[in-house]
Amino acid sequence: MTTDTLSRRVLRYAHAQGTGRSQFPTPAQVAEASGPLPDGAAGAAAATLPYGTTELLERAAFPAGRIAGADRPAERALLTAFGLQRGELTNPYFEHRSLPSVRSLFPVHAFLTGEGPARVLDVHRHALAELPGAARDEARRILLAGRYTRLPAFYGPLRGTLTELELGISLRSLAVGLDLFGLEGRLTLPTSGEALTSLGLADGEWSWPLTIDLAEQNPAPPAFEARGHGGGAPETAAAPADPSLDEILAVNRTQATLGDTGPAPLGPAIPRDAPARDLTWAEVLWERGSGRMPRGLTGMAGRLRRVPEASLAGAAAWAAVPPPGDLLRRVAEHVEVTVAVQATDGFEDGVHRLTGDGLRPHRPGPGVLAALERDYGYNLAPGNGCDVRHAAAVWFCSVRQHALVAELGPGAWTLAQYVAGWITQGLCLNAAAHGLYARPARAFDGLAVQRPLGLAPDETVLLSVISGTPRFNGLPLDLRM
Template identity: 45%
Template sequence: AEPVGDRLGRALVTAFGPQRREPENPYNDHRPYASPRCLFPVHAFVDGGAGMPWRLLEPDRHALTGTREAPAGNIVLTGRYTSVPPAYQWFRGSLIAIELGFVLRALSLGLELFDVPARLRLPGPDAHALLPALGLDDAWAWSLPFVVELDGGGAPPGGTAPAPGPPAHLARTDPALDALIRVNREQTYDPAPAPLTTAVPAGLSPSATAPDWAELLWRRHSGRMPRALHGMSGRRADVPAEALDSAARWLSVPPPGTELAAAFAMLTATAVVQGVVGRTDGVHRLRDGAAHLLRADPTAPERLEEQYGYGVSPVNGCGIRHAPLTVFLSVRTRELCARLGTAGWGAVQHAAGWAAHGLCLSAAASGLFARPVRAFKEIPTQRVLGLAPDEMIVLSVVVGVPQDTGGALLDLRL
């Protein structure tokens, strides 16, 4: 019964607002979605309406910059490449693209929960003109914007400034950043708006561990470690079949937009399963909302951990050999680019982020943790999974049984 502006504000806080602080955690406050190193490089801008400037969402304050009026119009999602440390080099492009997929699903869920109808407008050939209109001094350092249009908001107001390009010295001082920005500007899509339908699969069973959405978003985490240590902790325990079935159903919901949905359909979800009641330990294929056994292999989790880049050490935890479910999202890149052209590279990473966020929410509903990772050695992991040599692993999600680290969890929702 609230006005749409108030409901939009609640949806934005649901999608972006910090959930908790863990004093022992070396990373930043946890939000409802995962982010590499908790950097949160993707930001939301809201159209001020009636010729007013765009306003930046400040999640910590549960507020927008500028005046105190309720938000209006459209939402822009864009990622700042310079928020990611230069040591990541070209991978900065992939991290932004993947997080845009996470954020898109998180925002879609918030809008759905508060009944705010909206459409997604993917970046078209002239999308770069919108970046200077957001009031960014370094507009060249941001990804092409995704625009979420509210019903009645109309098309987003464009900018009149020239298209921002990387500064001339960037090719010399940071050639990787210069290259990934130029690649991003070539990844344009059909700009026709596509309706946001649902981010949630149908037929989910009631959850005993997260009885409502607020509790589910609070419980989402990536495997807590004690005493400011890094990595993930987990323990070996059997889990009900519903945990695997739920994950498969969350992976069956496509993202909005023709190209994103096409890239999502080309993703292959392969899971290493152990200790799931009633299911065979080994390699499974998750498709059409169900898990299908490919090969019995009780040694697969241990062999996976051997190929992970951050093994157990005095300062790092690793729970892969104990995880009941480790999911790999892969794609045949030649087929992807043949079908979608230059848009395929970004589209499949957006789609993988969308899928992985679904796995994170599925895990939270089952009382498990889910940690998106991209640190497996590619070729040995292909062999463990039985993937073809031309299949690239886009993203992985380790789903594990959490350990009680005894650390404090401070509620930041109020």
């Protein structure tokens, strides 16, 4: 298949999920989602992860604090990036980690190699579980891969975009964790399925993995306990035909056209000039949330209040941190960051755009958040909250995909998801530090929001983040170890 043919396929795929979503409806497909771990890992032997990571994070001030001299730092960085934080007893999506995920399904998994076969992070057992079928790899590295079939099939091709956005979110979260524990990582973008094969994962379900090589000195290998069922991966029935999954995989594999991307330093992922807060990293990770409703209702509710200038200035600083590597940074040059603002000290109500590490007015004037609420896909209803009109800010990452693909090739569409996810996790951490929720969403009507935001007619929204003051505080269950 030629590059031009691949480009047309990617552009149609992008158009069908964004500005052309209503023109290409996807028939509902009802199927069970895959389990929370790769096949065979849930019952495999596992090595317990170190305890006390939260206590170490309580000694590190946000955002400049770091933790020196910790034992097993790579594993503690994994726990910081992906670990359980709390359960919300009144939330239908109970489980909250250091990063957001659609319906708390967490389709992205972290794998650690070195000292034997690859292992997968199992946060529910607080362990690294052996991965049946994985090859031995003595190199100390972390791989991030998304399982598309973890999301319900009724999402159709949107499973691809959501999973790859979460890969970008996971990459930023991991980069922050490694930075906090003084570890250096080097990112290699995938251009083949070699890493997927080495992990023994099904080619028809998973994204090609992102690979982060670690420069850790003298790592202490974990001790495995022979508990659980062990053995090889269980036999599974053949998956039913799923045309949308075939399309997802085909678009993800266009990364083969990227050529030799080479390893790139992963950090820094934390802005050096973000406003300081009288908080620790443990407190910020605990507070990270996507908004909530009472009594098990879905959606989010907030209350309108004036927020300090530092909350928006800090968000801009986090959003401006470039992703790792020359290629992702070239993609990032195509990704516009736009924010609709109200009731924020030091900023005029209206639409602003990120330029450098600051915001400039783009379309000033009141009422834009109320207008955006009308274009949000989950309306206010007896069983669902929708409070965009009371948010302090709604952020949008957008791209002109024709120009992006024309310059950088069809694989750049997938890289744009990584960039949007990278920005999003920064916005989520900043919001938590200022007592705000940050709710990533793909629910705005792409065509309808172009006018209030001042987007170009061919500009597609990749992801939005709604941020405001929460109205409800649920009863949390501390899940940290």
